[in-house]
Amino acid sequence: MKLIPVILSGGAGTRLWPVSRELYPKQLMPLVGDQTMLQDTVQRLAGLSAHGLTHDAPLVICNEEHRFMVAEQLRAINAEAASIILEPAGRNTAPALTIAALSQLQSGADAILLVMPADHVILDVEAFHEAVVVGAPLAEQRMLVTFGIVPHSPVTGYGYIRKGDALNDKDAFAIAAFVEKPDASTARDYVASGAYLWNSGMFMMRASVWIEQIAHFRPDILAACRPALEHATNDHDFCRLDKAAFTDCPSESIDYAVMEKVESQGVVVPLDAGWSDVGAWTALWDVLPKDDSGNVLKGDVIAYKTNNSMLMGNNRLLVTVGVDDLLVIETDDAVLVANKNSAQDVKTIVQLLHKNNRSEWLNHRRVHRPWGAYLSIDEGHRYQVKHITVKPGASLSLQMHHHRAEHWVVVTGTARVTRGDENFLVYENQSTYIPIGVKHRLENPGKVMLEMIEVQSGPYLGEDDIVRYEDVYGRNT
Numbered sequence: 001m002k003l004i005p006v007i008l009s010g011g012a013g014t015r016l017w018p019v020s021r022e023l024y025p026k027q028l029m030p031l032v033g034d035q036t037m038l039q040d041t042v043q044r045l046a047g048l049s050a051h052g053l054t055h056d057a058p059l060v061i062c063n064e065e066h067r068f069m070v071a072e073q074l075r076a077i078n079a080e081a082a083s084i085i086l087e088p089a090g091r092n093t094a095p096a097l098t099i100a101a102l103s104q105l106q107s108g109a110d111a112i113l114l115v116m117p118a119d120h121v122i123l124d125v126e127a128f129h130e131a132v133v134v135g136a137p138l139a140e141q142r143m144l145v146t147f148g149i150v151p152h153s154p155v156t157g158y159g160y161i162r163k164g165d166a167l168n169d170k171d172a173f174a175i176a177a178f179v180e181k182p183d184a185s186t187a188r189d190y191v192a193s194g195a196y197l198w199n200s201g202m203f204m205m206r207a208s209v210w211i212e213q214i215a216h217f218r219p220d221i222l223a224a225c226r227p228a229l230e231h232a233t234n235d236h237d238f239c240r241l242d243k244a245a246f247t248d249c250p251s252e253s254i255d256y257a258v259m260e261k262v263e264s265q266g267v268v269v270p271l272d273a274g275w276s277d278v279g280a281w282t283a284l285w286d287v288l289p290k291d292d293s294g295n296v297l298k299g300d301v302i303a304y305k306t307n308n309s310m311l312m313g314n315n316r317l318l319v320t321v322g323v324d325d326l327l328v329i330e331t332d333d334a335v336l337v338a339n340k341n342s343a344q345d346v347k348t349i350v351q352l353l354h355k356n357n358r359s360e361w362l363n364h365r366r367v368h369r370p371w372g373a374y375l376s377i378d379e380g381h382r383y384q385v386k387h388i389t390v391k392p393g394a395s396l397s398l399q400m401h402h403h404r405a406e407h408w409v410v411v412t413g414t415a416r417v418t419r420g421d422e423n424f425l426v427y428e429n430q431s432t433y434i435p436i437g438v439k440h441r442l443e444n445p446g447k448v449m450l451e452m453i454e455v456q457s458g459p460y461l462g463e464d465d466i467v468r469y470e471d472v473y474g475r476n477t
Contacts, residue, residue, distance in 0.1 A: 148197025
């Protein structure tokens with residue numbers, strides 16, 4: 001039996017601010033182990049063949065702004081994607097799955113889709129495989145299968161699924177009902193009854209079955225997704241959906257659009273595998289190793305008379321004295337201090353930052369680009385200083401700025417510089433200057449990382465002051 005893994009990587013992870021940002025969300029970060037959550041999701045597929053299940057390369061659906069980071073992270077683990085489909089705007093999971101199903105039917109395959117968000121933690125991969133084995137034949141029989149997490153505590157932050165009649169000798173159950181996030185008392189009753197599971201957001205079904213169901217329950221979503229895919233364009237390794245069509249698509253989850261409305265075709269498979277959707281800092285605290293006082297410590301941290309807290313230092317020494325149940329998360333441009341009971345409110349802080357036109361909701365000071373990255377070191381009136389790194393063989397676009405000049409000092413490696421009609425090399429400890437209004441390009445022709453310091457000066461230093469003439473990454477303006 002062959003599966004098509006569908007990895008949904010469109011989330012922003014606002015409740016994990018300040019580590020997760022709009023342009024660098026949690027699924028692209030190594031929050032639990034050495035690999036990012038996206039990489040863990042892909043490698044979680046390894047071993048399914050031992051259970052008689054084969055799978056093609058995954059189909060990844062992600063935000064257009066994340067495309068180069070997604071592709072780079074797949075390459076870093078020697079994983080290929082069947083396709084990386086780019087959403088021009090976030091429209092939740094039902095449109096994403098509809099696009100995935102349509103793309104498979106378009107290729108002539110009516111495979112079983114294994115739908116996995118890219119930002120989940122599963123500690124027991126073998127248990128996950130066993131649950132997939134239970135679900136696969138049910139999906140082949142045209143059932144819509146979801147995975148329900150066996151609850152170990154009365155969590156109020158998850159939706160629940162009430163089990164119906166047992167199938168397959170109690171390895172799977174009909175879905176009696178989807179239940180919204182309960183209050184604490186109701187959650188305790190759910191867990192005590194043994195009749196409820198957490199809603200995981202993972203699914204299995206044939207591509208044709210999903211299209212039949214979305215056509216029946218939400219034809220407006222299908223009507224927007226068809227032209228978005230039919231008019232999609234290929235851009236290097238990416239499939240870029242038609243922006244106008246997809247932006248008109250309603251935003252809806254798989255649960256609300258279909259799963260809560262189906263009757264006899266809905267099936268839930270219990271899963272007990274150390275799962276978490278890492279939907280808040282407390283969820284991450286739950287799955288990470290703790291010291292004898294119940295603290296999760298990451299980075300250069302000293303915790304004295306501190307209990308049941310999560311302390312994460314990234315750039316400097318972090319010290320706590322005499323505190324309990326705190327979240328203290330330090331990054332290079334922001335520090336979050338919150339009571340663990342208020343972890344869900346972090347999303348509201350991100351909304352306030354956005355509303356107040358602050359940049360901390362969007363990006364870190366280190367910004368990743370397909371050619372490398374830049375780190376903002378300092379800025380003031382009419383100047384900005386950046387540390388720029390360019391990968392071997394990579395090239396920035398041929399570009400021009402209307403309002404700023406740039407001074408480049410090479411620290412490590414060799415830079416090939418285009419400046420107007422000139423083309424020349426700049427070596428370590430040498431510098432050059434790019435005047436306002438002059439076309440220029442920076443390249444790394446060497447085999448080691450190019451590192452340089454850039455000093456920008458001028459009346460306006462925003463990142464939107466750029467005109468691209470040529471760009472190997474398709475970002476021409």
